[in-house]
Amino acid sequence: xxxxxxxxxxxxxxxxxxxxxxxxxxxxxxxxxxxxxxxxxxxxxxxxxxxxxxxxxxxxxxxxxxxxxxxxxxxxxxxxxxxxxxxxxxxxxxxxxxxxxxxxxxxxxxxxxxxxxxxxxxxxxxxxxxxxxxxxxxxxxxxxxxxxxxxxxxxxxxxxxxxxxxxxxxxxxxxxxxxxxxxxxxxxxxxxxxxxxxxxxxxxxxxxxxxxxxxxxxxxxxxxxxx
Numbered sequence: 638x639x640x641x642x643x644x645x646x647x648x649x650x651x652x653x654x655x656x657x658x659x660x661x662x663x664x665x666x667x668x669x670x671x672x673x674x675x676x677x678x679x680x681x682x683x684x685x686x687x688x689x690x691x692x693x694x695x696x697x698x699x700x701x702x703x704x705x706x707x708x709x710x711x712x713x714x715x716x717x718x719x720x721x722x723x724x725x726x727x728x729x730x731x732x733x734x735x736x737x738x739x740x741x742x743x744x745x746x747x748x749x750x751x752x753x754x755x756x757x758x759x760x761x762x763x764x765x766x767x768x769x770x771x772x773x774x775x776x777x778x779x780x781x782x783x784x785x786x787x788x789x790x791x792x793x794x795x796x797x798x799x800x801x802x803x804x805x806x807x808x809x810x811x812x813x814x815x816x817x818x819x820x821x822x823x824x825x826x827x828x829x830x831x832x833x834x835x836x837x838x839x840x841x842x843x844x845x846x847x848x849x850x851x852x853x854x855x856x857x858x859x860x861x862x863x864x
Contacts, residue, residue, distance in 0.1 A: 646674045752784055793811050
């Protein structure tokens, strides 16, 4: 997956990955080709502030499954946010830039996320930190459904035909990438198999980026022992 020389071009795809699926892999590989990236890093969130904790599988299970889905592809699933101690994207991006000064980063997001991007902490600061590539997903159009954030970002949209030049862009910069619709979603997978993460119970996983070993949390004690 490595290439010689610097700077390395890295796409960052954040999310709960609850669970990761082939749709994540497909859009990552599509973005890698469209943007000329060396790798895509999946930032498996310890806890998404905009999503309820109920129904969220353990971090180790989500990371382990993401590694399985990303196998043999230039994709690195990582729980580095837990090591960095960051919870919000704006803080994570700043920490990554400081930690990897020889890398150049592009933030990747699905068009569906543009609807809530304006609710993210310091979203304008995120846009000023690095270029953003928005990947179209079924039922969403980033231009038409982006809400207040897209209204502000619209003036910074770059032509998709220039997407491989993103390293030359000064942020804010936004490119809209059209991708063949993919109906797969983590929500549908959870509905089909709510206990998909049980196979990773009591197992650890090595972080593909930091190479640290994450241990599964110990099982909760029986209810009668908690009082």
